[in-house]
Amino acid sequence: MAARRWHRRLKKRTRRRLQGLAAVVAAAAVVWAVRNWSVVWPVLVSVLAAAVLGGAGWKLLRAHRNAVGEDRAWRAQEEARARELSMAEVDALSWQEFEAYVADLCRRDGCTKVEVSGKSGDLGADVVGYLADGRKLVVQCKKYAPHRSVSSQDMQKFVGTARPEHGADVALFVTTCRTFTKAALGLAVRQDIVALHRDLLGAWVKGAHLETLIPLNGHGGGARRRPAV
Structure with a gap:
């Protein structure tokens, strides 16, 4: 117990001495600053100015980053909305019109000998044609509501016919x-x-x-041929 009391007293004395020393150092610094104000104030002003400018620069940088992020988000939303506006027209098509529309897209992009089956029993070949480099293109078109998903069964049927039945290079x-x-x-x-x-x-x-779309999901494959005539 006596040892503990002695230890507590020693800690208090040490703390008081340190506090006194700190007060003396602070007072000395104030006296020195007052006596040497002509030297101190330019340094102090420079430090304050640097702090203000740094803070302002950081705020501007953060504001710029936020603005850039918001602009990118806005552009992405606008692009998505523009796609939806075009897709609204596609959604209004019948399934027969949709197949014809896909065939027109193929022709627009340089495909040749593009044909639309337009009937059931086509074994998955709703649209058939040839890419500009000669590869045979076979297209399965599914006019589904936006919230639906293409099932594994749908894909299995197309896999079973696209190449074995129609010789597709690009399915x-x-x-x-x-x-x-x-x-x-x-x-x-x-x-x-x-x-x-x-x-x-x-x-x-x-x-x-x-x-540009062919490599995105399945790379298309098929050896390049001479363009079909």
């Missing part, structure tokens, strides 16, 4: 719905089927070239 599954199920997309990638969901279709509608 394109294009739909107006937003997603493919995980199983359907996995099958598309494994079997080299180009899976074009609503957003990619929207980009195609807005002017993206088919050749």
Whole structure:
């Protein structure tokens, strides 16, 4: 107990001495600053100015970054809205009109000998044609509501016919719905089927070239040939 009391007293004395020393140092600094004000005040002003400018610069930088981020978000929203405006017109098409519209997109991008089956029993070949480099293109068109998903069964049927039945070099599954199920997309990638969901279709509608869309989901494949005549 006595040892503890002695230790507490020692700590108090040490604390008082340190506080006294700090007060003496502060007083000495004030006296020195007053006597040497002509030297101190330019330094003090410079430090304060640097602090103010630094703070203002940081605020401006943060404001710029926020503005850039907001601008990018706004542009992305506008692009998405523009796609939806175009897709609203696509949504109004019948399934037969949708197949004809996809065929027109293929022709727009340089495909030749483009034909539309326009009937059931086409074994998944709704649109057939040839890319500019000669590869045979076979397209399955699914006119689904935006909230639906392309199922694995849909994809399996197309996989089973696109190449075995129609000799496709590029097999394109294009739909107006937003997603493919995980199983359907996995099958598309494994079997080299180009899976074009609503957003990619929207980009195609807005002017993206088919050749730039082919590598996005399944790389298309197929050896390049001489253009079909």
